[in-house]
Amino acid sequence: MSNTLQLSAEQRRQFDEDGFFLLEDALTPAEISELTTVIDALYAKYSVERNLGPHEAFQWRNVVALDPVFRRLIDHPKLLPLVVDLLGYNIQLRTSHLDVRPPVLPEVAQKPLGARDSFFPWHSDAPNFGWPLVEGVVPYMEMKIGYYLTDLTQHNSGAICVVRGSHKRPQKDADGNVIVDPQDIVEVNVRPGTALIWRTALLHCVTPNLSDHARKCLYYGYQPRWIRPSDYDHQEPAVLAGCTPVQRQLLGELGTGSHEYNGPDPLVHPVSRYWRPEDEDIPLKAWAEAQQ
Numbered sequence: 001m002s003n004t005l006q007l008s009a010e011q012r013r014q015f016d017e018d019g020f021f022l023l024e025d026a027l028t029p030a031e032i033s034e035l036t037t038v039i040d041a042l043y044a045k046y047s048v049e050r051n052l053g054p055h056e057a058f059q060w061r062n063v064v065a066l067d068p069v070f071r072r073l074i075d076h077p078k079l080l081p082l083v084v085d086l087l088g089y090n091i092q093l094r095t096s097h098l099d100v101r102p103p104v105l106p107e108v109a110q111k112p113l114g115a116r117d118s119f120f121p122w123h124s125d126a127p128n129f130g131w132p133l134v135e136g137v138v139p140y141m142e143m144k145i146g147y148y149l150t151d152l153t154q155h156n157s158g159a160i161c162v163v164r165g166s167h168k169r170p171q172k173d174a175d176g177n178v179i180v181d182p183q184d185i186v187e188v189n190v191r192p193g194t195a196l197i198w199r200t201a202l203l204h205c206v207t208p209n210l211s212d213h214a215r216k217c218l219y220y221g222y223q224p225r226w227i228r229p230s231d232y233d234h235q236e237p238a239v240l241a242g243c244t245p246v247q248r249q250l251l252g253e254l255g256t257g258s259h260e261y262n263g264p265d266p267l268v269h270p271v272s273r274y275w276r277p278e279d280e281d282i283p284l285k286a287w288a289e290a291q292q
């Protein structure tokens with residue numbers, strides 16, 4: 001692709017240099033309300049089933065398999081062009097999760113932000129045993145979109161914090177301690193409906209939620225299709241039923257619906273369609289070309 005679909009030069013600069021940018025009003029009030037209704041119902045059900053205390057956080061992984069309302073976000077028209085601009089079209093979802101963080105007790109805020117022994121230590125996302133490093137730095141492997149559904153404009157309301165530019169440098173000292181210059185910490189204090197588009201190699205943590213309301217948000221991680229997802233191997237047929245070819249691709253399948261993952265001659269000449277997709281395997285390519 002020669003041109004970008006939607007990404008501005010300033011967004012590109014921020015994504016490369018800072019490791020993130022914000023998109024306000026990514027979700028409409030109607031979308032926020034629809035998502036929140038489903039999340040509240042899930043939280044009500046699972047907080048009883050899991051015997052969660054009033055201050056305990058609730059997370060659900062592979063949320064796209066849980067309800068069609070979450071599936072619709074994987075190719076949200078405001079965000080998908082940005083994802084394709086930032087990662088190309090041979091991509092899939094790596095993870096999708098919802099997070100509810102009720103207000104915590106004040107003592108939780110006693111530890112320094114992101115401390116090793118705090119409720120949410122600084123980290124960047126990686127599989128067990130880590131990503132390969134190039135001169136101590138994680139190459140660009142994936143990105144995430146955070147959708148924030150509740151008001152996070154106040155300090156210590158449970159917002160994510162990112163360390164500006166930390167994706168571009170080694171992150172630990174010789175003793176294994178995470179290196180964070182306080183001047184680089186950005187607390188993502190945003191209104192409901194804002195999206196955070198970020199590199200998961202950024203160091204991040206979460207502030208204690210000392211507000212009077214639970215923080216509710218969703219994260220969708222995207223990666224090239226030749227990496228394996230973290231939340232699923234293949235999605236269940238019921239999840240894929242009714243999905244568009246683009247959605248099927250993003251859910252890790254071949255856009256055609258074919259199961260010939262190793263090509264038409266897998267015994268003699270196996271060729272992974274994730275490595276070497278034909279155009280019909282990646283409907284996102286035709287979609288992207290049609291946008292231009």
Ligand SMILES: O=C(O)CCC(=O)C(=O)O
Pocket residue numbers: 099125144159160204205206217219
């Ligand atoms: O709950 C948050 O905002 C942080 C989520 C997080 O650590 C992640 O998406 O990797």
